[in-house]
Amino acid sequence: MPLLLAQPGELNKIMAVRGGGETKRFLESMGFVEGAEITVVSEFDGNLIVNVKDARVALSKVMAGKIMI
């Protein structure tokens, strides 16, 4: 399921990163790779703050929809 549906505070594993080419590579360079553990810290109006690889990253709703857990 997409990251958008994750419960805040719950530990998840990234199964796949969608979005093709540029977007996928960008997300990967920020640490969103297959197998990485990811936790949603906070949700605000669809945008998310996540903890991935011990870094805090803010993501828009569109981008969060491309990450599958």
Added chain:
Amino acid sequence: MGIPVAIAMNMMDIVRKNGDHLDIERLTKELGCTIVETSALRGEGTRNAAEAAIAAASGSAPKYLRFSDEVEAALKAIKKEAGNKIAGPSERFLAVKIFERDAKIMAALNFTEQEKQRLDEIVTMCEEQLDDDSESIITNERYNYIAELKAAAVVKGQTGLTTSDKIDRIVTNRFLALPIFAAVMFLVYYIAIDSLGTIVTDFTNDTLFGEWIQPWVQEQLEAAGTEDWLVSLVVDGIIGGIGAPIGFAPQMAIVFLLLSFLEDCGYMARVAFIMDRFFRQFGMSGKSFIPLLMSSGCGVPGIMASRTIENEKDRRLTIMTTTFIPCSAKLPVIALLSGAIMGGEWYMAPLMYFVGFFAVVTSCIILKKSELFAGDPAPFVMELPPYHFPAAKNLFLHTWERVAGFLKKAGTVIFLCCVAMWFLASFGMVEGSLELVEETEQSFMAVIGNGLAPIFAPLGFATWQAVAAAFSGFVAKEAIVSTMAILVGLAEATEEEPDLWQAVMAMFPNAVAAFTFLVFNLLDSPCLAAISTMGQEMNSKKWTIATILFQNLYAYSVCLVMYQLGRVFVGGEAFDAGTAVAVALLVGFVYLLLRPAKKGSKNVLSVEA
């Protein structure tokens, strides 16, 4: 790349504070290079790091990361194929870049078509084996290696949510985020403008300049028998002119101290996150909010803060609109005019922030619909620093940099502007010869002002004094107050004085015109310092000129509509041709806001972040 490396392991203070442990020896062995623990925030270990770098420079390159067998096989094949073109200490780096199909490296290496094709075959074969694109393969393998290394050398002191996460759960909470943000902003402006700010501004203006410096200089000069015109230049022109802008430098320092605090502690990045959805509605991203906030202090750091926006269209849009937000140099202008119009009502300043914000929103919507800016703003992805208490040294450094930039401007541009304005207002041609004029009506300033007045007549301020003041505003907004003060012969007066208020009000036919004058000076192109920053950040003459034209055209149209309609509905005057033009402009404005958007190319992210 085959270059010797020394690693400075930064933020060790936070590692220790969290109770984590790093096995530096193990890391050194695995990576094959010197590692020095540092904390840049506290200035720990920076010297050691520099020494380690010097020592490493004469040593050998660190071990390279071994990829999986499939990738290593492909790299070997690439090295064989590329041969001499990549030989040397950087061979492995170049082979990996070729594997990733890096466009810049490929272009620099000048392969023949045949070679390119064979290299591509090698990469494609490996991609098929591992079922992923080559750049993702490398990224994933690197992360795998990092994960292994981390498991071996890092012991986390605590698991679960860090303090930073706990703060985020409250500060970016969907119900609390906006109230907390509003409270923080209120506090910043309450301290900077209302309470502490007023005290320091009053002290510098009234006591330091008004009671100490100006009378003292005048006495000294008169005692020394200096000629009248020189006393007038120094006391009225220079001290009176520069006194006003320097007078609010302390206030500006407070604004920047507080904004630097929000930036350094990590809250500013969260604000960008909170505001993203809201800004997206009119075509900007949350990252545009930080420049807007900075611009409320000064447009120069505001424009510079737009650098964090990776997408070029989004960045240009932000630069073009950010100076609509009233900067602290416009505050004395607002104070003066609101005093002149209605005796200094408190709501004038908030109203002007609202007008500025309205200008940002409407111009974004209008510009977004043109072909140049079409397309959705880039999706929001931003790394958030952990919250931490900023080091006092860094805070003061940030604040000083910004205030010093402003003081430099006050000392150079505004100084020259004051001298020029004083000259133009004090001298004139009387019966064919250059003379110190008794009445400003005979001065050069009056001649120039009268010449330009017809342009501003539709906006209601056709007197030469008002035109001259607006003109000096193109150089620096704070010069508007000093020019007006010089023109009415009350050079030592500040924007808070009722005498000056009355004299200024006499420059305008009615209150609507004075209000329009204020709005025009808020929305027209910013001061010279901001324009030159704009030029640097846009890095294009064409865009800089387009921005200046856009800002002035926008300001002129909005003010024309405002004055012509205000004259009829507030002033009770009759409809005429001017009203018709205003209505036509208003209809055009609404059309530009509501027309369907042009379809633009889809914005893509840059990978530089």
